[in-house]
Amino acid sequence: MQATPPLLEVSGVTVRFGGIVALDQVSFDVQQGTIAGLIGPNGAGKTTLFNCLSRLYTFSEGRINFEGHPLTDHPPHGIASLGIGRTFQNLALFRTMSVRDNVMLGGHCRSSSGFLSNALRLPGVRREEEELSARADEAIRLMDLGDVAQRPVADLPFGTQKRVELARALMSRPKLLLLDEPAGGLNHEEVDGLRQLLKRIQQELKLTMLLVEHHMNLVMRVSDQVVALDFGKKIADGTPAEVQGNPDVIKAYLGVEA
Numbered sequence: 718m719q720a721t722p723p724l725l726e727v728s729g730v731t732v733r734f735g736g737i738v739a740l741d742q743v744s745f746d747v748q749q750g751t752i753a754g755l756i757g758p759n760g761a762g763k764t765t766l767f768n769c770l771s772r773l774y775t776f777s778e779g780r781i782n783f784e785g786h787p788l789t790d791h792p793p794h795g796i797a798s799l800g801i802g803r804t805f806q807n808l809a810l811f812r813t814m815s816v817r818d819n820v821m822l823g824g825h826c827r828s829s830s831g832f833l834s835n836a837l838r839l840p841g842v843r844r845e846e847e848e849l850s851a852r853a854d855e856a857i858r859l860m861d862l863g864d865v866a867q868r869p870v871a872d873l874p875f876g877t878q879k880r881v882e883l884a885r886a887l888m889s890r891p892k893l894l895l896l897d898e899p900a901g902g903l904n905h906e907e908v909d910g911l912r913q914l915l916k917r918i919q920q921e922l923k924l925t926m927l928l929v930e931h932h933m934n935l936v937m938r939v940s941d942q943v944v945a946l947d948f949g950k951k952i953a954d955g956t957p958a959e960v961q962g963n964p965d966v967i968k969a970y971l972g973v974e975a
């Protein structure tokens with residue numbers, strides 16, 4: 718039997734900004750159903766890599782395959798329908814709208830009905846709306862947002878708003894979810910809650926996730942695999958324990974020989 722190829726294959730990716738090499742021949746794989754953490758000191762190239770994966774940046778060398786096919790075969794606006802979703806470092810929610818309405822908005826990138834059928838409220842449109850609504854209920858349940866579903870987002874604590882953003886990202890039914898600093902600005906208790914929710918969606922949805930995160934405790938506890946970058950180069954790739962004990966990683970963070 719043929720082994721399943723990795724969901725994501727990053728191979729020799731290089732990005733230059735003028736004289737700066739933001740990513741230098743970076744290669745790693747992410748297997749289906751796993752959580753991969755991407756770490757590295759400031760300026761290491763994490764955001765640049767994320768932006769390559771969501772096709773915001775074009776890489777000058779290398780290749781990124783998703784489900785065995787080059788990402789560059791698809792236009793940037795086709796990335797969500799391909800099955801790659803993302804959250805952002807800064808929340809991008811509609812603050813006066815309810816939690817549920819914000820979540821519902823996440824489903825529209827996959828909506829197939831056109832302007833005319835929407836205007837005429839054809840049966841297909843109603844079916845699609847019912848399906849979106851059921852999916853929103855599911856995302857709200859998974860993110861423990863049932864009690865606040867009708868509340869305006871602006872009334873809720875920051876940690877809860879972060880969960881709304883995650884629920885909204887789930888609406889596009891991603892196969893790979895890119896999480897940009899999901900623990901940023903959260904308190905200790907909220908980070909632990911987030912860790913449990915990420916594990917829940919990994920188990921229940923079999924979702925593959927790649928997270929950029931500075932919160933080491935979260936990365937090391939939630940990830941199956943950790944990839945470390947420094948000055949655009951990959952310096953480690955392995956289990957959390959392997960990467961944590963890697964002398965190059967310790968040196969990159971502490972600036973001293975391990």
Ligand SMILES: Nc1ncnc2c1ncn2[C@@H]1O[C@H](COP(=O)(O)OP(=O)(O)OP(=O)(O)O)[C@@H](O)[C@H]1O
Pocket residue numbers: 734737738739757758759760761762763764765766
């Ligand atoms: N649009 C850009 N134009 C020029 N240089 C850039 C651009 N984006 C990133 N860089 C440079 O590329 C390098 C990698 O930056 P990047 O933002 O990817 O790092 P990072 O690991 O995400 O850092 P942080 O943890 O601080 O967010 C840095 O030297 C940065 O200054």
